[in-house]
Amino acid sequence: MTIQFMGRTALAIVATACLAAGTQVAARQLAMEPLKDAGQNIYPAYEGWYQNEDGSYTLLVGYYNRNKKQTLDIPIGPDNRIEPGGPDQGQPTHFDVGRGWGTLTIKVPKDFGDKKITWTLTANGRTVSVPFGLTKGYQIEPYLDAAMGNKPPVIKFAEKGEALAGPPKLSASGTASGVVGEPVTLSYWVTDDGNEDTPTGGSAAAPPPAGAAGPPRRPRVSTTLTKYRGPGTVTFADSTPTIEKDRVTTTATFSQAGEYWIRIEGNDSSGVGGGGFQCCWTTAYIKATIKAASTGGH
Numbered sequence: 077m078t079i080q081f082m083g084r085t086a087l088a089i090v091a092t093a094c095l096a097a098g099t100q101v102a103a104r105q106l107a108m109e110p111l112k113d114a115g116q117n118i119y120p121a122y123e124g125w126y127q128n129e130d131g132s133y134t135l136l137v138g139y140y141n142r143n144k145k146q147t148l149d150i151p152i153g154p155d156n157r158i159e160p161g162g163p164d165q166g167q168p169t170h171f172d173v174g175r176g177w178g179t180l181t182i183k184v185p186k187d188f189g190d191k192k193i194t195w196t197l198t199a200n201g202r203t204v205s206v207p208f209g210l211t212k213g214y215q216i217e218p219y220l221d222a223a224m225g226n227k228p229p230v231i232k233f234a235e236k237g238e239a240l241a242g243p244p245k246l247s248a249s250g251t252a253s254g255v256v257g258e259p260v261t262l263s264y265w266v267t268d269d270g271n272e273d274t275p276t277g278g279s280a281a282a283p284p285p286a287g288a289a290g291p292p293r294r295p296r297v298s299t300t301l302t303k304y305r306g307p308g309t310v311t312f313a314d315s316t317p318t319i320e321k322d323r324v325t326t327t328a329t330f331s332q333a334g335e336y337w338i339r340i341e342g343n344d345s346s347g348v349g350g351g352g353f354q355c356c357w358t359t360a361y362i363k364a365t366i367k368a369a370s371t372g373g374h
Contacts, residue, residue, distance in 0.1 A: 114146035117202035120195040124216035131186035155198035216354040228356040229342035244359035259327035268297035304339040308332030338362040
């Protein structure tokens, strides 16, 4: 599974968000161009807002890389900035192809009103700026699908550790360390309630009997690993690793020394991005500190 979406549908969603937010005409023209393997721009994608218990609000933001094959790394700075309050507000610096759902949250105060926060991305010489705010009609409920009683999968970095569910929090993450060119172990736990299969209060439907006809069911829960930030290339032994007794263990190899963030997206059978309904999936991170390989000297 990769973090992407059907091109026409994703384009409609992102273009609508841009239009609603008042993006410049030039950006709208870029949205009409056909997809290409490389050379295209990246759109910030506003996914909605929700209110927190303390009265503040959280804005949920993703992106759409319109290149079919070209991944991009855009450092924090003039070409990747969120203002006011930035340029760094925890946004990705690595952009996989296609749709990245819910990669970033921005918390704003309860008196935010009609103010806006703008994410500007320049990719392949093309700049797009998209403002986000408490836009009417964009309120979401990422922690509960009321119709199905479904909640996001739970990710932990210790068997009895903090339970992470729903939109991302860079402050709550796992850690790893290693050396350039050597596999680094990544380990975490993931569970799910299974309620996406049935109406509220029901029990999860049993899988079809072996050999029964019909389309294959999505896995009850799965995770995808991607690079989120970091100076070099990250190669995963398996970017969609097997879950055994609620635990995932795989490795990643890093090409350069430095600090990296690895994004874990946990999906239940409702699919990537909750099937486009903004619930129910979970984002968590692993912060990896990688040192240079020893040269054998003293």
